[in-house]
Amino acid sequence: MKKMMTYLLVSIVAIIAIVFLVGLFIPRDRTFIKTAVLNSDVSKVFNLVTDFRNQTTWRNDVKEIIVINDNTWTEVPIKGTAITFKVKNKVVNKIFEIEIVEPKNFNGYWVGTFKQTKQDLTEIEFKEVVTISNPFFRTLSYLFVDLDKIMESYLQNLKQKLSE
DSSP states (O other): HHHHHHHHHHHHHHHHHHHHHHHHHHHHEEEEEEEEESSEEEEHHHHHHOOGGGGGGGTEEEEEEEEEEEEEEEEEEEESSEEEEEEEEEEEEEEEEEEEEEOTTOOEEEEEEEEEOOOSSSEEEEEEEEOOOOOHHHHHHHOOHHHHHHHHHHHHHHEEEEEE
């Protein structure tokens, strides 16, 4: 029994060490970019994206929005960890940049750029950069968090809300 417990303990420590070591070789930053051309006016798209208070009405991945103040809020997802964001830069109908404030085990930012075309279409680019300093969490992030899928879902929800 004692020998079995020792093997179990050594195995657990070995797995943790391997996950940590793998994380040392994974880049700290993860960058994801999504682009689209929408058939809606740029002001309509910009207002929808920047109105964080009402995103639960059109995003199927967010359970609740907790408003802290006019520039800070917490998104409580249906699955996963709550994330607090703060507006870093907002230029009407052009740029919306937010940064991750909480949780402390990772940080990063999201930038949406908006451009009205001559055909009254809206070109958008959404870029998200997440930085995970801890090698252990970095490995787990790569294994269990598909940020590309999350961004794709956001874009699909946005298109659906715009009836596109």
